[in-house]
Amino acid sequence: MTQARVKFTTFEEYLSYSDETPLEGCYELIDGELVELPPESELHNWIANYLQFLLV
Template structure:
């Protein structure tokens, strides 16, 4: 379920400090907060599969699981 929660456009700075007191995850899309749904079980299984496969080729000290984010424009 994706819903818009803000009525006015937010700046990046406002988004980065936004806290509505819940654990709801939001993305900033064209200045509007959009609620993100929780991860599905399928996504979690894919993530675990990739983690196991990476262990075969990448040193463990270089692997991160669900604690890395990429910021894009």
């Protein structure tokens, strides 16, 4: 997991954040820092598809 070197002190700073390099992938704001989330695993995808099949 890779962390971006950006720290926010307020939610307004987060909303107004703009960088020349667009962020690729999924990120989450944890303790004021943008943290890149890992990709989904095959097991996670299998369980989600199985549950969707059961519900339909």
